[in-house]
Amino acid sequence: MPSSIARHSCSSLWRALSKVWEALLSNVAWSLGNGHSVNFLTDIWVPALGPLRDYARDSLDATNHVSFGSVLTANGDWDVAKLAQIFTEDALPYIIGVKPPSPQGGSDRCIWRWTNHHGFELKSAYDRCSPLILEETDPIWNQIWTLQVPQRIRCFLWLASRQKLMTNLHRCRRTLSDDPYCPICQEAEESIIHTFRDCERLQHVWRYIIPSSLAASFFSNPIKVWLRQNLCSNILFRNSIPWKIVFAAILWQFWKCRNDVVFVGDSASVECALSRGIAWAQYYNDGWLHPMQTVHAPPRTIPWQNPKHGCLCLNVDGAVSLNTGKATIGGLLRDAAGNFIFGFSKYIGFTNSLHAELWTLYVGLQLAWDHGVNFLQIQTDCNRVLELLHDTNVDSCPISLVRSIHQFWRRAWYVDLIWVPRSSNQAADSMARIANCSSFDLLFFSDPPVQLHDVLTTDALVLSL
Known part of the structure; x- marks a missing residue:
């Protein structure tokens, strides 16, 4: 099947799926209808277990044929005694938890194994099909996605670390603009590190607030090292707010200030952006340390509701x-x-x-x-x-x-x-x-x-x- 999917006549979607077909198949299972499309031992129809051949007892010979009909009682329920002869004790409860097939069950259906409702979810697919390579190769992954700031700022920081933000330099490369220069200083091409640190006006305000322990390398490190160093710092700013939250909030406000200049035509006020960043950092920090307490009314006990007469x-x-x-x-x-x-x-x-x-x-x-x-x-x-x-x-x-x-x-x-x-x-x-x-x-x-x-x-x- 993978080779046929990879044919040039197929759509780009199916060609892409062919590259991860084995991984995809291991995450898909059968929802039993009449059981006609499912191989009892080799197909996945018990989502929590996978193929049942891996749980067969040693006494089961490879030539033995096991079908659904051979392990069902006359009334269509699982024959527990027969299942216990074929499979190990730890697998038996999972098999019993699946509804057995029946002639009235209709056709068998493919389902996603890893959700309770067996419907596909992108998050579940990402967790299963992608072995979190980013965590192993890029330590900044955890530092960004565990940061106690709003999700939109986490996404913004992740784009910045991947150098995917649309600065003027990037816009020029994509023919979306003919001006690659920084809209604030107009003295250098607007790369991402220039947008956040190397612009002369930004350097001026950074020097007032950066912790002394970070000052030596603050203006010299490349962007990924610079982001990682500041986002993992546990230094307290003004003895109250973690520096990593202040740093993230200021970057966000600098980026908003820059966008106002480019797309709205406002004059740049990096000092105001700095003040807003510190104020918002205080707000984020207070929100996580002292979340709002919801007052719940005591639960009201409601007695059994009897049906109408005759029902x-x-x-x-x-x-x-x-x-x-x-x-x-x-x-x-x-x-x-x-x-x-x-x-x-x-x-x-x-x-x-x-x-x-x-x-x-x-x-x-x-x-x-x-x-x-x-x-x-x-x-x-x-x-x-x-x-x-x-x-x-x-x-x-x-x-x-x-x-x-x-x-x-x-x-x-x-x-x-x-x-x-x-x-x-x-x-x-x-x-x-x-x-x-x-x-x-x-x-x-x-x-x-x-x-x-x-x-x-x-x-x-x-x-x-």
């Missing part, structure tokens, strides 16, 4: 342990009077919080349909679930669970999905937390478990008021 209510919730990464789901079905009909709880292996919320909704819909429910209101405290399922392109969502849940909605019943605050969903949260993490079996409760009695009693008391 049953399914509360669902997912939980992921921050310590172990284990994900559990739980939910319960009640009528409008708050009477318990059934509950469920399940350990689903290792997955993220969004997929845990989707899993509990999917399992809850299955159980409600099997119990002959005709009018159902589902309550969740996860806003992201509502956004995904109410999206106009829900049928093409990269998450297979979302597509499967939407298929349930198309059946002959009424289903309404609403958001409720966490305090209204305590019963489902309790169900998720009683799952047995030593087994992947679904726990079904026809009577409320002991851990749920207090929550149900509270909800019933509120309804009676």
Whole structure:
């Protein structure tokens, strides 16, 4: 495939992709639909793991053929016992956390591995496909992007360090101007180092404020060394503000002053720019040291909201342990009077919080349909679930669970999905937390478990008021 992409008849985009094709493929996975396009062992369909052949037990011979059909039960669920015979114990929870393929799942889809919603994000791609070479070869990278100043100043400093700012000299080289000279002194070509330091008028004001420990080499170092030396300095200016923040703010104000001269025609006042730079540095420093404290009102407890008469209510919730990464789901079905009909709880292996919320909704819909429910209101405290399922392109969502849940909605019943605050969903949260993490079996409760009695009693008391 890379060789065909690199053909001269292809677009420049595809020719560029051919150079990083292997790196790109390692960051793309399959979202299982019917499973027909996916090789079970060699393709990536468990995003957190990669190809499953790397996790197969030693007893699995290279000639052994493993397919999705061979590791599914008669009702389409994962056959945990068979998976445990093929794969190592540490891989099993990740496999179980993926929804198995089904004949109704539609075609398999390509997804981005490294986001919870499996949609492509440029930041994620940059983090994965670019091994941060800049940090290794250019130490100024961290000094600029960790500086406690506004983002626009960081971007400006990065352009300056890369010598990408459009000074008059650069504009002339690109035939955007016919005057390469400094607009402030009119005595030398306007290079970047001249713009910030070597202009005679700027040198005059710099000498008043530069720390004595930096003065010896301040006007002699090349631009990258000069920027790095000043941006990593921890010297305090006037015993209060870090010099690196003062330095960055003054450069920014000098550049704005220069632009006013070139593009607006204002007279240059580098002294005023210097004063503004120091004032803004003080403002930036105070903002980071003493951020504004937001006063939050105490959270208001909202009890369970019962549905309209004749409609049953399914509360669902997912939980992921921050310590172990284990994900559990739980939910319960009640009528409008708050009477318990059934509950469920399940350990689903290792997955993220969004997929845990989707899993509990999917399992809850299955159980409600099997119990002959005709009018159902589902309550969740996860806003992201509502956004995904109410999206106009829900049928093409990269998450297979979302597509499967939407298929349930198309059946002959009424289903309404609403958001409720966490305090209204305590019963489902309790169900998720009683799952047995030593087994992947679904726990079904026809009577409320002991851990749920207090929550149900509270909800019933509120309804009676």
